[in-house]
Amino acid sequence: MRISELSARSGVAIPTIKYYLREGMLHQGEQTAATRAEYDDSHLRRLRLIRALLEVGRLPVAAIKTVIAAVEDETLPMHHMLGIAHYALGPVVEPEQDEEWRTARAEVDHLLGELGWTVAEDAPTRDELAQTLVRMRQLGLHVDLAPYVEAVGKLVTEVEMDTIPFDGPRDAAVEALVLGTVLYGKAFDTLRRMAQESESARRLGPR
Amino acid sequence: MRISELSARSGVAIPTIKYYLREGMLHQGEQTAATRAEYDDSHLRRLRLIRALLEVGRLPVAAIKTVIAAVEDETLPMHHMLGIAHYALGPVVEPEQDEEWRTARAEVDHLLGELGWTVAEDAPTRDELAQTLVRMRQLGLHVDLAPYVEAVGKLVTEVEMDTIPFDGPRDAAVEALVLGTVLYGKAFDTLRRMAQESESARRLGPR
Structure with a gap:
């Protein structure tokens, strides 16, 4: 497909697609003439991934580039690649290196x-917890x-x-990992607050 | 206790306590001389609540005032009061009033x-979900x-x-509602990402 169709099907504007191409976040299409290139499903899939990381994961462009480099490095095993995306989704935690913190961290390890x-x-999740x-x-x-x-x-x-x-x-x-982690996390958090309201109503009498 | 002791025991600086007094977020102490007032456990408790809303709930001061007004209005039933705090903790959701959104909202209600x-x-949680x-x-x-x-x-x-x-x-x-909702929500989210990493390792082979 041409870039105009790629844009229409992905919902990403042409100038943005050109930016991703320049930045190496999207692989080049097949050049069919001096000013014309052909794109395929792999480009569509990559644009979906970039949108997921950007709009749902809310990652900065630098982090997205790191994730994409991991996706493109075929020597990296799947589990390791998913780990890079996964860690990028979590908050940046600066451990306070005091006694209280070290005790808590030891508990997490245990x-x-x-x-x-x-x-x-x-894993940053250890410091985070x-x-x-x-x-x-x-x-x-x-x-x-x-x-x-137990629940988790x-x-x-x-x-x-x-x-x-x-x-x-x-x-x-x-893409599936990012969407699942972020969106189901959000749905779960909302359901939890609904359940809290309902249980509060049950115990205290609804108003 | 004097304001200096209230400050030491609550961990809130004296100028901040005075600000809360001026803003009506903290009730006045008992005036024992022209420039001296006595504070008690109810003031300590209120300062703990303000800190919880501010530092853990990350609420803006305007929202904290709304929550405190609900706490102070003794005619408001407990369930209703907790609801006001609870709603303040959630994100502000602007429903997009299109067909797709109305279908989703009807599903939530169902x-x-x-x-x-x-x-x-x-409840804002209905729009959020x-x-x-x-x-x-x-x-x-x-x-x-x-x-x-089921889990929730x-x-x-x-x-x-x-x-x-x-x-x-x-x-x-x-205070307990705010701490529980926010901090256990955070712990749950971290544990979930840990379990995802572990399950990914189990399925794909650990690195």
């Missing part, structure tokens, strides 16, 4: 060991993660990971 | 009816909320609502 979950030693634990304790919350661990384990193992097409094109798998 | 959840007709559904469909996700509904219902009913002291002081109940 919890993951007990669960037998395979999470990299340097440690920071939330510190915050909870400082504010006097009695912390019990067990029911959350079931959800991810039995439902979420089945929606990712591990055996298809690499950009489609990353 | 889902809540089927579940028998007591959620107000004008409808918007996420629209987004998911536009991006071609096959949407199945059932496993999320159990979590909220059996665990979360038990952490709120409904029969204590009104500001303590709101």
Whole structure:
């Protein structure tokens, strides 16, 4: 297809497509004449991925380039590539290196060991959870993660990971991971607040 | 206690306490001399609530004033008061009034009816979930909320609502609601991303 059709089908404006081409985020089409190139489904798929990272994941362009480099590096195993996209979606956590923080981080490591979950030693989620634990304790919350661990384990193992097409094109798998992680995360958070309202009504009498 | 002790025990600087007093967010102490006032536990509790709304809930001052007005209006039933705090924590959603959106909103209403959840007709969470559904469909996700509904219902009913002291002081109940909603929401989201990494490792082989 020509660039005009690629634009119409992807919903991405032509100048934006040209920008992605210049920046190397989108691979070049097949040159069929001096000023004409042909694009195919792989370009459509890449534009979908860029939109997902930009609009749903809200990643900055620099992070999107990192994810795309991982998608294009075919020597990188699928799990590693998904990890790069996944880490880019989380917040940037600066661990406070004090005693309280180190204790919380050790607890997180211990919890993951007990669960037998395979999470990299340097995964940012370890620092992130440690920071939330510190915050909870400082504010006097009695912390019990067990029911959350149980709910999340079931959800991810039995439902979420089945929606990712591990055996298809690499950009489609990353796109599915981004959409699933962000949008289902949002839906879950909203449902949780609805359930809280409903349970509050049940206990206190609805108004 | 004097204002200096109130400051030391709450961790809130004296000029900030004076600002809250001027703005009516903190009730006046008992005047014991022309330039001296006595404060008590109710002031400490209120400062804790303000900090929770500000630092954990990240609410703007205008929204905090609305929540505090609800806490102080003793004629407002507990459930209604908690609802005001709860709604303030969610994002502001501007429904797009098109056909697609109305269909999604009708589905949300239908889902809540089927579940028998007591959620107000004008709860912002209804619009929020409808918007996420629209987004998911536009991006071609096959949407199945059932496993999320099941997980969330159990979590909220059996665990979360038990952490709120409904029969204590009104500001303590709101504080617990804010801390629980935001911090456990954050912990849950992090655990979910950890479980995703682990399940991806299990399916694709760990690195």
